[in-house]
Amino acid sequence: MTPEDLHGEEGVEHLLTYADGFRRRVYVVDREVPFPDGRLVVSRTDTNGVITHANESFVAMSGYSADELIGQQHYILRHPDMPSEVFRQLWGTVARRQKWHGYVKNLCKDGSYYWVYASVVANVRDGAVLGYTSVRRKPSRRMVEDAEVTYAALK
Amino acid sequence: MNADGAPTPLTFTVSPDFNVKHLPGWYVVNTWLQRHTGESIRLQTFDDFATLHRALLGDHIDLIYANAFDAARLVRDHGFIALARPDGRPDEAVVAVNISSPVHEVEALGVNTRVASTDHPDVHLMGMILIESADLGPETVQIHRYANFVLVAKALLYDDADIGFFLAETFDEMSPTIRSQLRVLVRSEIFVISHLFLVHPRLAHRADAMRRSLLMMDADPKGMAALDDVGIRRWAEVEPEEVDFMIDLMDALDD
Numbered sequence: 001m002t003p004e005d006l007h008g009e010e011g012v013e014h015l016l017t018y019a020d021g022f023r024r025r026v027y028v029v030d031r032e033v034p035f036p037d038g039r040l041v042v043s044r045t046d047t048n049g050v051i052t053h054a055n056e057s058f059v060a061m062s063g064y065s066a067d068e069l070i071g072q073q074h075y076i077l078r079h080p081d082m083p084s085e086v087f088r089q090l091w092g093t094v095a096r097r098q099k100w101h102g103y104v105k106n107l108c109k110d111g112s113y114y115w116v117y118a119s120v121v122a123n124v125r126d127g128a129v130l131g132y133t134s135v136r137r138k139p140s141r142r143m144v145e146d147a148e149v150t151y152a153a154l155k
Numbered sequence: 156m157n158a159d160g161a162p163t164p165l166t167f168t169v170s171p172d173f174n175v176k177h178l179p180g181w182y183v184v185n186t187w188l189q190r191h192t193g194e195s196i197r198l199q200t201f202d203d204f205a206t207l208h209r210a211l212l213g214d215h216i217d218l219i220y221a222n223a224f225d226a227a228r229l230v231r232d233h234g235f236i237a238l239a240r241p242d243g244r245p246d247e248a249v250v251a252v253n254i255s256s257p258v259h260e261v262e263a264l265g266v267n268t269r270v271a272s273t274d275h276p277d278v279h280l281m282g283m284i285l286i287e288s289a290d291l292g293p294e295t296v297q298i299h300r301y302a303n304f305v306l307v308a309k310a311l312l313y314d315d316a317d318i319g320f321f322l323a324e325t326f327d328e329m330s331p332t333i334r335s336q337l338r339v340l341v342r343s344e345i346f347v348i349s350h351l352f353l354v355h356p357r358l359a360h361r362a363d364a365m366r367r368s369l370l371m372m373d374a375d376p377k378g379m380a381a382l383d384d385v386g387i388r389r390w391a392e393v394e395p396e397e398v399d400f401m402i403d404l405m406d407a408l409d410d
Contacts, residue, residue, distance in 0.1 A: 037261065038285060038343045042404065055347070099407065117287065119407040125399060133400070135407040140290035141262070 001026050001109060005063075011111045014080040018073070019087070028080060029111035033061065041116060041136040047129060049074045049091075063109035074134075079107040083154035090120060094132050097122045103139055103147035115144045164195035165217035165358070168210070170350060171201050172222055172275045172322055173385070175303075180384025187381045188218075191368040194361070203302065204274040217355045218365075222246065224276035226351040227405040230398055234356040237398045238366045239390035240349045247323035247343045248281035253311045254338050261341050264289040264318065268296045271307040271316035277348065280409060282320030285341050308333050324386070348401060351393065366392075 001024075003011060011027030018024070035041075041061055044053040054062075054069045062069060062077060069076070078087075082105055093100040100120045105113050116136035123131045167188070169181050178200065185198040196218065201207040204225075210216055211229070221229060223246050229235035252258055264286060272279050283293065299316060301307050304325045310316040312333070323342060326334075352369060354362050372378035373389035382389065 035288075036344075037288075037341045040343075040345050040404075040408075042347075044400075057344075101410070119410075121403055121407045123399070123403050133403040133407055135404060137284055137408075138288040140288050142290045 001111075003027055005109050006111045009111060016075075016078060016080060018075050018078070019084065019091075020073075022073070026078075026080065026107060027111045028107065028113070031112040033108060033112050033114040035061075035114055035116060035136075035138040037138065039138075042133065043069075043074070044123065044131055044133050045074050046131045049132075051076075052131060061108065061114055062106070063112075068109075077106040077108075079105040079113050081105050081113075081148075081151060081155070083151050085154055086151065094120050094122050095129075097124065097129065103143055104136070105147075105151070115139050115147075117143070164197040166215055167196050167198050167218040168207065168216050169198075169200060169220045170222040170225065171203055171207055172273075172278070172304075172325070173220075174325055174328055176328075177385045180381065180386075183381040183384050187372065187375075187378050188365075188368065191372075191375075191378070192361075192365055194365075204276065214355075217358060219353050220350055221353055222275065222277045222350055223348040223401060224280065224405060224409075226353060226398075227402040229353055230351075231402050235353040236356060236359060236362045237393045237395070238352045238354055238362060239369045240351050240393045240397075241387045242389045242391035244324065244387065245346050245349045246277050246281075247345060247348075248278050248285060249321045249323045249326045249342045250282055250285050250340045251308075251311065251319050251321060251326065251337045252317065252340050253314065254336050256317070256338065258317070258340065261286055261289050264291060266291070266295045268318060269316045270296045270298045271310035271319040272298055272300055273302070273304060273307060273320070274300055275320075275322060278320050278322050281343050281345070284408060285343060286318070305329075305333075308337060312336055328386075347404065351398065351401075352390065 006027055009029045011029050014026050016024050016026055039057045041058045042055040043051055043058050045051055051069050051072055051074055054066055059066050090100045102118055104116050104118045107113055117139040118134055118136045120132055120134045122129045123133055167185055182198055185196055189196045304321050307319040311319045369390040373382055
């Protein structure tokens with residue numbers, strides 16, 4: 001992600017540090033992309049959080065190409081407003097092979113954002129966890145507003 | 156074996172969500188399968204999902220054309236084997252309203268919305284997901300179950316319900332008269348959930364032969380005619396990972 005990806009919009013720069021120690025500079029604009037009615041945004045990762053599959057809706061919402069997404073860490077979509085504690089809970093829950101649900105603000109390549117209600121499950125094959133599937137759907141505004149308040153307090 | 160020494164026929168059934176106009180076609184499919192697999196197969200249909208699920212629990216079903224929700228459970232929990240899926244026919248849901256309804260977007264629906272639904276597990280699940288963005292859930296709407304999608308449509312027409320959940324293909328095949336009095340509020344575009352043709356694990360040794368028969372069905376004129384009678388273009392191969400992916404997806408969606 002570079003300032004050029006914002007196509008002339010004025011973005012706010014953030015330096016994010018992820019759980020694996022990787023640091024990344026992102027640019028954020030205050031523009032929400034509406035979640036399309038009827039769609040599901042689906043992706044799969046390996047056990048290290050590397051994206052192995054992204055459906056058409058995932059690609060379209062993110063603003064990246066499929067080639068840019070596959071092989072990248074899922075945190076490529078991490079919005080700086082999201083507390084890292086939420087993702088710690090997410091990974092801890094699915095590592096125990098339990099389903100995780102939650103509201104997530106995702107960052108698009110052009111600095112805009114979209115809210116989702118996400119469900120993540122472990123992909124268990126022959127008793128072993130091979131990766132994780134995340135399915136996101138359109139959230140209710142009331143729940144998004146609640147999440148905004150909760151996450152602001154956690155930051 | 157039967158009492159007279161004849162082999163016991165295999166029991167084949169079809170998810171009760173099929174369009175009733177396709178019922179004769181399913182008997183033709185059954186006959187075609189018998190001829191091309193060399194198996195004795197008997198088609199048994201069920202009026203509703205509760206009866207079907209009892210038959211499945213009683214281990215009475217050998218072959219089933221199952222909706223995605225049932226297919227996921229049959230494969231994951233009971234070891235059923237996926238033989239094929241209908242090509243280009245994903246399961247999608249429609250949430251519809253009466254044409255004169257003042258509601259034009261999901262977010263305009265309010266608490267105590269009257270929902271006309273069926274016991275079709277996929278459609279009910281997808282329908283409830285489609286109205287989540289209005290902050291509605293099982294506790295905040297009034298759900299009325301009807302025996303089939305025609306009765307759901309009637310509930311909308313007679314103002315007994317505010318919204319109705321339909322299997323998209325059934326909604327699209329409704330008569331123009333009914334369709335003209337309804338309006339689609341939202342339609343799912345999931346693409347990857349579909350019915351599956353499954354065989355019981357006790358027939359695992361015959362699964363490959365049955366799969367081959369299904370996959371060549373559209374190459375035979377009588378097979379193609381039978382498929383046409385049930386609204387399927389052809390059977391497509393389904394990879395085990397594809398089935399696992401569908402199961403993971405259904406699992407993620409099913410709160």
